[in-house]
Amino acid sequence: MSSPDATPGASSAIGSALYQLATRAVRRLPRDLSLTSAATLATLDKTGPRRVTDLAAHEGVTQPAMTVLVRALEESGLVERRGDVSDKRVTLVCLTEDGASYVRARRQAGVEAFQRLIDQLTEDEVRALAAALPALRRLDTLDGQKREGTRP
Structure with a gap:
């Protein structure tokens, strides 16, 4: 909810500026993985191991699509599947060390790109x-x- 004394149209102008920055930032990212793959890795980094169905819902894709994506990430060595110690029927998708390193490097590259811009202000x-x-x-x-x- 907006503050009653906020400048009229401020939410729209701020939203537009943030959207433009985010769009340009995404375009500058390496194209070695799809955005959904990279977002899935970032989710795992932030939240820890998750079920494929949870990842699919979180990333806004179907469960079969997430299964294919996880398989590709697994083949790349970025994630692995492990059993859930609290429920043997459940398999969790976990970041590998290579996956965590990938997320850190990608995040750092984004931070540095913004730092270079901020240094010009x-x-x-x-x-x-x-x-x-x-x-x-x-x-x-x-x-x-x-x-x-x-x-x-």
Whole structure:
């Protein structure tokens, strides 16, 4: 919900700016994996081992599509399947060390790309971005809760 004294149209303008930045950031990423594959690895890095069905729901793909994707990631050595110690009927998809390294390297490359851009801003612009960090982190939290189906 927007603040009543927020500038009219501010949500739209901010949303547009964030969307443009995110779109350009995605376009700069290496094309060695599909976006869904990379997102799946990032999800596993953030949340830990998950069932294929959970990953499919989280990434917005069908269970058969996620099964194929996991098989390809497994063949690449980025994930492995393990039994769930709490329920022997369940198989979990887990990041391997190579998968975790891939996620860290990809994340670091993205951070460095933004750092190079931020280094071109004025001190006042950098301070404005720093002041916006709590709101940006809150947006990330809200988006994560929406994707997980939890309430804020």
